[in-house]
Amino acid sequence: MERRLDELYMNADIINYDPEKNFVFFSDLHIGARRPDDSFQPNEKIFLRALDYYKDWTICLGGDIWDLWKNVSLPECMNSYSKIVSEFDFVHTQIVGNHDRELEHRYKEAYRFKNKETGKEVFWHHGYADDLLNDQLWKASRDVMRNIVAPIEDVTKLQSLISPAKNADRHAEVKKRLKDWANEHKITCIFGHIHYQEHDGYYWNDECGVHLAVIECLEMVNDELTLKTIT
Numbered sequence: 001m002e003r004r005l006d007e008l009y010m011n012a013d014i015i016n017y018d019p020e021k022n023f024v025f026f027s028d029l030h031i032g033a034r035r036p037d038d039s040f041q042p043n044e045k046i047f048l049r050a051l052d053y054y055k056d057w058t059i060c061l062g063g064d065i066w067d068l069w070k071n072v073s074l075p076e077c078m079n080s081y082s083k084i085v086s087e088f089d090f091v092h093t094q095i096v097g098n099h100d101r102e103l104e105h106r107y108k109e110a111y112r113f114k115n116k117e118t119g120k121e122v123f124w125h126h127g128y129a130d131d132l133l134n135d136q137l138w139k140a141s142r143d144v145m146r147n148i149v150a151p152i153e154d155v156t157k158l159q160s161l162i163s164p165a166k167n168a169d170r171h172a173e174v175k176k177r178l179k180d181w182a183n184e185h186k187i188t189c190i191f192g193h194i195h196y197q198e199h200d201g202y203y204w205n206d207e208c209g210v211h212l213a214v215i216e217c218l219e220m221v222n223d224e225l226t227l228k229t230i231t
Contacts, residue, residue: 004129005181012110012123015093017058019117023220024054024228027062027126027192028208030099033071034080037150039210040067044084046215050230051087057219059090062192062206063097063126069142070150074103097126097193098134098141113220120188120223127193127205131174134193171196179203188225190218197227 017023029047032038040047051059066077078085096107110125128134133141171194182189182202190204197207197216204225207216215230 004135005125005178008110008125008129009112009123009185009187012112012125013108014112014114016114016116019115019222022057023060023113024057025060025062025124025190025206025218025220026050026065026209026215027097027206028064028195028210029061030064030067030208030210031077031081031084032067033073033076035071037070038067040081042212043209043215044081046213046230047209048083048087050215050217051084051090053230055090058092060124061091061094062124062190063095063128064099064192064208065094065097066100066103068102069099069145072146095124095126098128098131098138101138115223118223122188122190122220122225123182124190127174127178127191130177131193175205178205190225197229199225199227 029040030038031040034041066074068074068077071077093111094107095111096103096109110123113122113124114120128138130136174194175196175198178189178191178193179200183200186202188202188204190206192206192208194205195208195210196205197218198205204218204227206218206227209215213231217228217230219226219228
């Protein structure tokens with residue numbers, strides 16, 4: 001785990017920001033194409049309200065915004081949510097997650113935010129680093145999800161062993177790795193990936209947008225981080 005997170009941290013572009021700027025971080029929306037396995041659709045109106053509320057903030061999207069494991073075509077997803085796409089004009093920064101890693105040519109894997117006055121730094125990465133099935137083997141995992149799991153997921157309620165968001169053992173393993181890295185290195189970190197909002201020392205997780213009737217996010221105001229829930 002350390003090798004990949006160390007590498008991402010050392011190679012991350014630095015975003016120097018003015019201390020009066022307000023940031024909000026969203027991740028794991030998993031926007032699909034309005035098929036039965038689209039987890040985002042029930043929360044669409046809530047997310048539109050959230051974007052309107054935060055339109056004067058610096059909006060940051062932390063990966064797995066588009067679910068390109070269940071859906072082959074990004075244009076199909078975008079056309080299915082044209083109103084959301086039009087609101088994305090307000091988005092300032094975006095990184096990739098494992099579910100939209102095909103967009104690596106367009107977005108980075110990680111950033112470091114640095115306050116111009118205080119020098120305080122925040123490391124921002126989706127959280128898949130060295131989660132073997134979702135990092136090194138992400139293409140194979142995507143193909144399993146797209147061709148086997150997704151077509152029968154709604155019928156059987158099958159829980160994917162690939163996803164740390166749906167498998168308790170995988171969730172605990174991934175969370176421990178991310179939390180240990182943040183606290184051992186004493187680096188404030190913002191992650192997503194596991195779909196559970198949490199703060200523990202230097203570790204922060206902004207959660208997701210696919211739990212029914214709720215969008216969760218993370219605010220950064222005056223260098224202070226605050227977990228938020230929008231209903």
